[in-house]
Amino acid sequence: MDSVADPLDHPSIALLSGRAVATGSLEICDGMGQLGHEPEFEGSEGLLGYLVDPAYAGRGIATAITTSLLDLAFGEHGLRDSFHAELGWIDGYTYAMLAEEWTLTR
Secondary structure (H helix, E strand, O other): OHHHHOOOEEEEEEEEOOEEEEEEEEEEEOOOOOOOOOHHHOOOEEEEEEEEOHHHOOOOHHHHHHHHHHHHHHHHHOOOOEEEOOOEEEOOOOOOOOHHHHHHHO
C-alpha cells in the first residue's frame, strides 16, 4: 500500500483477538482556502476518520483509534483547524451524520 510510506497518510487497523474490527485514518493536508503556498499552511490541517464493525460497537474501539490518531496529529504535527487573519490559528469542529440517522431523530 502506497500510504504506508507516506508521512501525510496514517492508516490504522484495530485488532481484537487477531480479527480486524475497525480501521482509522489520519490524512495531513495543506490549509484549505489559504491563499498562496506559504510554508506555514503546508500540512496545517488533518482529516480523521474511522469505521467500526457494528458487532464490536460500544466497546471503546472508536475512542481508542481516535485517541491514538489525535495523539499522532497533535504530538507530531500540531494541526489547527484554520487560520483567521485577525485571530491567528483557531480550532474548530466538524460533525457528520448519516441521512438514516437524521431520519431517526425526526
